[in-house]
Amino acid sequence: MTERRDFLKFLAAAPLAHFAVTALDLEEAATKTRETLEKLAERGQQYQPKVFTPAEWRTARVLVDLVIPRDARSGSATDAKVPEFMDVFMETRENMRNWMRTGLAWLDEECNKRFTKTFVDCNDAQRKAVLDDIAWPRRARQEMQAGVRFFNNFRNFTASGFWSSQMGVQDLQYMGNRPTAQWNGCPTPALNKLGVKYS
């Protein structure tokens, strides 16, 4: 992330006039910057997946962040290293590798059918069009059931990895797992909210 900050500082410091650039140049530069930074980030990643193939890895990284995105309170699933968790967890669990492989393949197949592109190569709207059809089991169409099953599993798996991470535990404001001198019981604001009290 420091590369990005440094680059932006550089851009801000240099007046445009010095470089005689056009708007088109800027747009091209922005795209180039993004691609460079992504490659830098990818190279900077220590983790080499053992289960996910490179293509599956790219898909899973996009998908987990669609499931649990960054927001004001905490980072995204990739920020919390959920894909890494998934890869290690699946190493010893054949049944999970099976549904993950099958499901990611299904996703690419569905995107290919609709947009002649893989999931990763689709744009945001296209990806969401497919997800909207499998993320809501109660109203999903019959022919989407394989996707529904996959997405239920994937959502559960993402949630497991995110909420049990340090980032997730803090986001939930979980306050336990520590030795305390006394048990304080249910705090007064909670008693009032629930309409219960200690006798």
Add this chain to the structure above:
Amino acid sequence: MTKSQQAEYDVCIVGSGAGGGMAAHRLALGGARVVVLEAGGWWDNTTSNSAMLRWPYQSSQRGSSTPDRPFGEFDACVGGWELPGEPFTRAEGTSFSWWRARMLGGRTNHWGRISLRFGPDDFKRKSIDGLGDDWPISYSDIAPYYDRVDDLVGIFGSAENLPNHPDGRFHPAPRPRCYELCVKQACDKMGIWCIPARLSVITKPLNGRAPCHYCGQCNRGCMTNSNFSSPNVLLLPAQRTNRLRIITNAMAREVTVNSQGLATGVSYINTATGRDEHVRARVVVLAASACESSRILLNSKSSQYPQGLANSSGVVGKYLTDTTGTDVAGFIPKLVDHVPHNCDGVGGGHIYMPWWIDNKKLDFPRGYHIEVWGGLGVPSYGFMGGIERYEPGGGYGAQLKNDYRRYYGSTIGFSGRGEQIPNADCYCELDPTVKDKYGIPVLRFHWKWTDHEINQVKHMQETFRALVSEMGGEVFSAMPTKERGYGIATGGSIIHELGTVRMGSDPKTSALNAWGQAWDCRNLFVADGGSFVSQADKNPTWTIMALAMRTSDKILELRKSGVI
């Protein structure tokens, strides 16, 4: 024989759990030289790398179960339902699960610490409703031992003076959690007794042990010994007498006897080397857990004991029971958008519901108690799986992320634990052909629930669903049908096997007398759940320990008088 085994001990105890640990403690402190054989490896809560206070994210498995720790990687217990090389078999048509712990302290390392005294009625059930059998003892025989166990081990609870739920000598009980207050509110409206739990967790210092620090992780092995498990509360303190030797990785094969038919010691396999060993003792106490003890007896055949040791009555292996069980979880809308706070408490419910109805009004003869779970547990693998069952029905993105936050802590669960009556179709015997990796014949189980249990479990399901409804909640799963036994848990899966070496007043229909002493062999005793005549609507562990202490007192007395 190696030099170390030439020594003859006063007592050899097989098994180091609740019964074995208590017997070792009482006997060593009483002056006997004791050896304990434990099939598994060493464990000490304070030094054996307990996972207490470990965060899920400190492990790539995030707390999920592993092959040798099926209850979760952070759970203390090493063991399993299926142990490699240690199979068991089932008769055709039988569903039965058999848990084996394989570590010092056995099941006391993973149990729920729920510590309930049997009540006066529980020893005299046949006299009350004509079913099953009466014990050869009554509550007044065991009450002084319950008192001593309370004082030695420590237990919290509250004086309630409820019929057939005797109060103990209690440490102060921790107040209910938020969701438990909601449960109590509903119970009060429905006329269900709901009182503070009774757990073997100390809330005041006791015998040099620090009181509970409320991290909610009793099952991980308490590094401060603030709850009960056999190694740290019984065995290690008993070792300070210098009269207790513990041999781990020792799988007992059989009890050896002499030409007079008296026990002379125990043959076992050193599981680390695979070699056969033998330890000599003047008295043998079996406390390997009910079915394992009966298995040892059945495998201890000799010319004096062709059907196995202590089995002239033929009852060894019979009268096998387990606790009945079923669970219902409910979504409670008023728990959504919780107020963040530390909800850990002790490692178990702070409330429970003891059996509250007169069975004469019902279509089943025996009762059950209700355990409660829920709250803001440490997020681990499996966190809030199945969120698509909650409104708005799934999704992804910002909406979903917020749903997890809001619904965290909004599920409550109930588990019933009820009394099964012994029946002729529930027993274990030696399998005629199968042996384990040590060459020891394994057990074959027979199992069948009756309407007594199935109707009881139906009542549990109906009661739990009514409780959820009373709290304004919703149960997502449909009530199991009668064909599925209304959701009755598989036999053995509650891990309260009792009765396979039952005591009685008639040597023709029991294996032990009221002291846990074998009728056929006066220097052989049983100090685990095998001696029980019946279950109760209460867990057996506290009673196992009280009986083990009582049996140990008798052994000391008989030694003193020279009988054994």
